[in-house]
Amino acid sequence: MTLNITDIASLKFHFDDVLESTAEKNYRKERIYISIIMANTQNRKSTIIFATSDNQVNTISSLIKGFVNDNIIIEGGCEIPLKAIFEVSLDN
Numbered sequence: 001m002t003l004n005i006t007d008i009a010s011l012k013f014h015f016d017d018v019l020e021s022t023a024e025k026n027y028r029k030e031r032i033y034i035s036i037i038m039a040n041t042q043n044r045k046s047t048i049i050f051a052t053s054d055n056q057v058n059t060i061s062s063l064i065k066g067f068v069n070d071n072i073i074i075e076g077g078c079e080i081p082l083k084a085i086f087e088v089s090l091d092n
Contacts (some may be wrong), residue, residue: 003060005076011058013084014051031088032064032072038090048072049087050080054081061091 019025033044045061052058062074071079 001058003058005060005062005074005078008060008074008076008078012045012053013081014055015083016017016052017083018051018086028082028088029086032067032082032085035064035090036066040067045091047087047089047091048074048080048085050084051086052084057086064088070071 013082015043017029033042036092038044039046046064047059047061049057049062062075064072064074066073067082070082072082072085073079089092
């Protein structure tokens with residue numbers, strides 16, 4: 001399901017990490033850092049695919065502004081836990 005930024009604040013996120021391997025987790029972190037750089041230097045949005053506590057997979061397109069306390073910060077100051085994120089990719 002594709003969500004709006006305003007929907008994020010009311011969600012409960014998946015508690016356990018949705019990725020299993022260390023390689024997948026490292027790649028996810030690399031993509032997040034690249035997305036942060038691109039958002040802050042070129043105003044590029046990223047598509048974020050993540051899971052909620054009810055195991056529903058959601059998608060949002062947003063600027064990723066930062067990364068703190070194992071959460072990414074998106075537009076509007078909303079946070080998404082790193083463990084809930086399957087994939088991050090730069091939008092065209």
